[in-house]
Amino acid sequence: MANFKFPKNFLWGGATAANQLEGAYNEGGKGLSIFDMVKFVPKEERGNDPEMDVRSEKELEELLSLGDGENFPKRRGIDFYHRYQEDIALFAEMGFKVFRMSISWPRIFPNGDELTPNEEGLAFYDKVFDELQKYGIEPLVTLSHYEIPLNLVQKYNGWADRRVIEFFVHYAETVFNRYKDKVKYWLTFNEINISQFSPYIGSGILIDRVEHKEQAVYQALHHQFVASARAVKACHEIIPGSQIGCMLARMEVYPETCNPRDVLTALEEDQKNLFFTDVQVRGYYPSHMLSYFEKNNIQIKMFPGDEEILLQHPVDFLSFSYYMTMVASGDPAKLKQKGNFSSGILNPYLETSDWGWQIDPTGLRITLKKLYDRYEVPLFIVENGLGAYDKVEEDGSIQDDYRIDYLREHIKAMGDAIQDGVDLIGYTTWGCIDLISAGTSEMSKRYGFIYVDQDDYGHGTLKRTPKKSFHWYKDVIASNGVNL
Numbered sequence: 501m502a503n504f505k506f507p508k509n510f511l512w513g514g515a516t517a518a519n520q521l522e523g524a525y526n527e528g529g530k531g532l533s534i535f536d537m538v539k540f541v542p543k544e545e546r547g548n549d550p551e552m553d554v555r556s557e558k559e560l561e562e563l564l565s566l567g568d569g570e571n572f573p574k575r576r577g578i579d580f581y582h583r584y585q586e587d588i589a590l591f592a593e594m595g596f597k598v599f600r601m602s603i604s605w606p607r608i609f610p611n612g613d614e615l616t617p618n619e620e621g622l623a624f625y626d627k628v629f630d631e632l633q634k635y636g637i638e639p640l641v642t643l644s645h646y647e648i649p650l651n652l653v654q655k656y657n658g659w660a661d662r663r664v665i666e667f668f669v670h671y672a673e674t675v676f677n678r679y680k681d682k683v684k685y686w687l688t689f690n691e692i693n694i695s696q697f698s699p700y701i702g703s704g705i706l707i708d709r710v711e712h713k714e715q716a717v718y719q720a721l722h723h724q725f726v727a728s729a730r731a732v733k734a735c736h737e738i739i740p741g742s743q744i745g746c747m748l749a750r751m752e753v754y755p756e757t758c759n760p761r762d763v764l765t766a767l768e769e770d771q772k773n774l775f776f777t778d779v780q781v782r783g784y785y786p787s788h789m790l791s792y793f794e795k796n797n798i799q800i801k802m803f804p805g806d807e808e809i810l811l812q813h814p815v816d817f818l819s820f821s822y823y824m825t826m827v828a829s830g831d832p833a834k835l836k837q838k839g840n841f842s843s844g845i846l847n848p849y850l851e852t853s854d855w856g857w858q859i860d861p862t863g864l865r866i867t868l869k870k871l872y873d874r875y876e877v878p879l880f881i882v883e884n885g886l887g888a889y890d891k892v893e894e895d896g897s898i899q900d901d902y903r904i905d906y907l908r909e910h911i912k913a914m915g916d917a918i919q920d921g922v923d924l925i926g927y928t929t930w931g932c933i934d935l936i937s938a939g940t941s942e943m944s945k946r947y948g949f950i951y952v953d954q955d956d957y958g959h960g961t962l963k964r965t966p967k968k969s970f971h972w973y974k975d976v977i978a979s980n981g982v983n984l
């Protein structure tokens with residue numbers, strides 16, 4: 501029994517994204533998205549590093565010529581497009597109050613720059629929202645979860661081009677108008693800070709096309725900030741009572757030692773992560789970033805009115821994903837190693853997942869307290885979970901106690917943070933049903949309460965089976981976080 505209480509209307513649920521879930525990548529009039537072009541590379545060849553970026557036109561052309569087959573698991577997803585009713589019924593059985601999903605932008609605007617939306621795409625999400633409504637589950641909808649229409653990359657180099665703002669705002673207004681009676685909670689860009697690591701996935705930029713990488717990335721991000729603020733404005737105007745948030749891949753950074761040099765480096769790394777929420781929650785560029793731009797010869801071109809729109813339309817709440825913490829060192833000899841969000845320095849106090857992600861429930865409490873102290877707006881954890889290999893037992897069951905342990909500790913940390921005074925409004929665990937990994941395109945990196953029978957190469961019946969954690973989470977929700 502836990503000794504803390506979650507608020508009465510706490511939004512328990514699960515999270516997904518269209519590109520990893522839906523499949524049917526070329527059905528219903530959908531256009532190609534950037535994630536349809538991310539190729540699967542088996543772990544033996546890749547190690548733990550993500551394989552997400554496409555850098556050049558040439559690479560894109562090669563990928564386009566590859567055909568489907570085993571190459572592009574995200575195009576297959578787990579076939580939610582055809583099985584959404586069965587899946588939503590399972591979410592309802594667990595007692596979900598909220599379901600985080602994304603709308604695939606190229607399902608609505610296949611090329612991204614046309615005026616008329618694709619009715620078949622709009623109708624698909626109508627059916628999904630109606631199904632959720634049937635069970636009283638609130639949708640939480642991400643407008644852009646790594647899914648810029650590919651045409652916008654080819655024609656404009658993605659967000660590097662200011663014109664993309666207008667296309668995005670038109671898309672956002674179209675879906676706000678269409679679903680105004682069905683969707684109250686929205687998010688603008690998933691993990692908007694991902695562009696710092698992956699310009700292609702975060703901002704649709706082919707980096708070989710630009711001269712100064714950081715200049716292009718921060719300029720693209722400026723366009724995304726403006727687009728986001730305009731979406732906030734439109735959302736409030738079109739859907740009275742709506743709530744719209746930003747979304748950050750949160751990376752709490754610890755100093756490796758108490759050497760002030762390490763502490764300073766950790767602080768600066770953290771500031772770079774919080775830059776995104778500084779702009780979207782406070783409504784202006786923080787001075788530490790303006791000084792970074794100056795030192796690195798980065799000039800952000802702003803149009804008249806940009807600063808006003810940022811200031812006038814901050815988000816209603818701050819949402820974030822939380823998987824791990826990082827360690828920073830100020831020692832110049834310890835150069836950064838390549839890795840998924842990681843500095844390469846391991847924290848000796850923490851355990852590590854099979855994919856090298858360090859598990860840190862207390863870090864979640866620290867992060868919640870820090871974010872709330874800094875911004876004083878409601879917080880929403882919209883991704884958290886353990887990517888793990890699951891084994892199907894002879895009797896067909898999946899005994900995922902490791903996943904239960906992971907989630908239990910994180911939920912306890914949330915409860916502690918709430919007791920500390922943090923305004924936390926909800927929790928959607930990542931990949932509540934097994935889906936394709938964003939970073940590695942693997943199916944075998946599973947997060948779900950529901951097992952999906954499919955391997956990394958697309959073989960399997962796609963049958964859905966509740967795991968042990970399914971029944972555990974159902975009880976967590978029913979007891980509002982008391983039974984852990």
Ligand code: BGP
Pocket residue numbers: 517520690691749821883887930936937938939940945
């Ligand atoms: C976040 C993404 C998700 C998701 C998750 C887990 O970065 O927003 O789309 O996939 O990470 O990452 P992965 O799938 O690489 O394990």
